[in-house]
């Protein structure tokens with residue numbers, strides 16, 4: 001039987017795609033202004049074990065820092081400018097902790113997809129710490145976040161500390177045994193590169209009781225194809241193009 005699914009179809013990627021500096025609170029606020037009720041974010045650990053939001057392993061693209069983000073303690077990461085690279089309007093925007101975003105989402109009734117994006121080598125540990133923190137922050141909330149990861153070890157870590165928070169396996173390719181791994185991890189969904197879905201794959205995944213989601217969908221034709229295929233969720237950068245009511 002397919003797991004009950006409380007989440008909306010439309011999910012704003014990294015907050016508001018490219019319209020604001022990705023994975024900053026400014027981005028999530030902008031996504032919300034466009035009507036989005038669910039967000040995707042990327043979470044990793046500081047050197048002292050604080051889950052914070054950043055996509056890349058290294059700091060250069062989206063902050064004024066240098067080197068591997070996970071090598072710095074949170075006290076140093078908290079000083080960085082994570083908005084100036086994007087635009088002058090966002091200069092000085094800080095990196096958020098996962099806890100910052102969790103509080104924003106819980107206070108406003110927003111749904112969150114936490115992509116566990118470990119610094120290489122810290123897969124299981126990152127899953128464990130994100131699981132532990134999320135279980136505490138969302139304790140007693142009717143709707144829990146959705147964990148996802150390309151890394152099965154990260155999902156295993158999250159399951160160890162937060163077995164009740166749903167998990168999804170992210171797939172960029174259909175590697176050998178991926179669906180067995182998703183099943184063994186007790187996943188409730190597969191989040192695929194959208195081009196991978198076709199009628200047969202949707203039927204196979206739905207037939208095994210899993211939900212079907214896609215990333216990163218930025219064109220009308222691609223979104224319509226996924227809706228016609230009967231898939232469950234669409235992660236998009238284009239919060240300005242797609243109305244989340246649709």
Ligand code: G3P
Pocket residue numbers: 013040042055115148170191215216235
């Ligand atoms: O979680 C969906 C999507 O964000 C996965 O790819 O590289 O954008 O984190 P990426």
Ligand code: MG
Pocket residue numbers: 040041042115
């Ligand atoms: Mg991501």
